[in-house]
């Protein structure tokens with residue numbers, strides 16, 4: 001904090017678009033329903049938006065602070081680089097979004113995001129063959145992350161208790177004198193040339209700043225220890241571009257995915273129907289194996305070398321409508337805040353800021369959604385914000401655990417020397433399931449429910465499933481992939 005900078009304390013936080021008086025009137029009405037004071041959420045990404053919605057049911061006021069400017073409509077922004085790349089929201093995550101924002105599924109469908117049966121419209125090429133083409137009774141929706149977040153943000157802006165303070169960069173947090181609880185965030189408005197420091201007081205503080213979270217450094221600055229970190233790296237990079245297919249040439253698939261599974265399968269791809277004839281296509285490969293973004297011919301050649309022809313087909317027949325964007329997956333990283341005894345009260349960390357995964361397994365959004373949902377359940381039973389952060393953090397860790405185990409068991413394939421006995425066993429089990437799924441539609445139906453987090457992974461440990469795994473793998477019985 002530069003001594004020459006001004007400082008203002010912003011305990012009231014009027015809505016940027018509203019007047020202080022009208023914000024005050026709204027607060028008056030809300031405080032009857034939700035008397036807990038003021039919650040502040042850092043980051044208006046997917047996690048922050050869901051967290052703000054949950055908190056607005058208990059707190060009189062919620063301020064969602066975001067360093068980017070949030071323009072209306074579906075606009076890409078620098079704080080959401082992953083928005084340029086294909087995303088899938090698992091069925092369980094979609095159900096939580098629908099629960100928190102009723103009608104969202106239909107709203108997205110009206111904007112062009114089709115809803116379909118996972119087994120029928122989602123073409124999945126596993127390490128040993130295509131997943132069967134058969135209904136599995138699991139409904140999913142094709143997803144454009146930027147469009148989803150814009151729609152969520154529109155809804156959040158309409159919440160009377162929530163103020164969205166965009167263009168605000170958080171620089172640190174304030175703790176009580178005994179460092180036992182978080183009391184404020186400190187930051188500045190991005191467009192303020194003087195970078196006047198603004199203190200926003202909070203009765204609860206949620207860090208949802210994603211992988212960019214600087215909370216470990218802020219804890220150090222406050223004289224507190226940092227959480228320990230677990231990491232399992234991945235060298236993968238997404239290289240993505242949007243194409244428009246000519247009229248009448250739409251493929252049968254709505255989403256296509258070729259799974260990487262190191263060391264057996266080092267390269268893969270993903271393609272998503274974004275709206276109408278637009279397909280967002282990605283080639284996924286280790287960093288050193290991708291051509292430079294401008295070398296379209298080399299990227300097509302790489303796509304042509306994949307086992308699935310879907311990606312090369314769109315690239316050859318579609319009209320590119322964006323440049324090629326690159327994004328490293330960043331590997332799996334878990335900051336163990338739930339084990340940090342000195343973590344101040346009234347401070348919690350959710351989403352990628354807490355635990356981030358290699359995205360090829362499609363789990364990050366659903367884990368964040370479940371963490372927000374569990375926070376809501378804990379809030380409902382609590383009398384006030386004191387003491388609940390630790391409970392929420394532990395629950396968030398419980399939600400993160402299985403996805404962490406499956407992602408890291410698979411990614412130990414990049415560096416098998418580091419896999420312990422537990423992960424090696426899990427990898428063997430996962431390998432046995434993946435090998436048999438292409439030839440066993442009944443197993444696939446179960447696997448699809450677990451993959452979509454609708455059923456517990458323990459569902460795969462039932463005797464009926466284990467017996468199937470003892471049989472030799474059968475050849476694929478799917479009548480070929482979707483075209």
Ligand SMILES: Cc1cc2nc3c(=O)[nH]c(=O)nc-3n(C[C@H](O)[C@H](O)[C@H](O)COP(=O)(O)OP(=O)(O)OC[C@H]3O[C@@H](n4cnc5c(N)ncnc54)[C@H](O)[C@@H]3O)c2cc1C
Nearest residue numbers: 043045046047067079087088170210351352359362364365
């Ligand atoms: C290429 C790629 C593909 C992926 N595919 C999938 C998929 O198919 N399925 C899936 O479930 N997940 C996928 N993921 C993961 C998913 O995108 C993330 O898990 C999710 O978006 C994380 O959301 P978040 O809100 O926690 O973090 P973020 O989206 O990173 O949001 C954090 C927000 O905080 C803001 N912020 C940061 N620091 C500050 C500060 N100091 N002050 C104010 N604001 C700040 C940022 O600007 C940002 O808006 C993918 C990720 C990548 C990279």
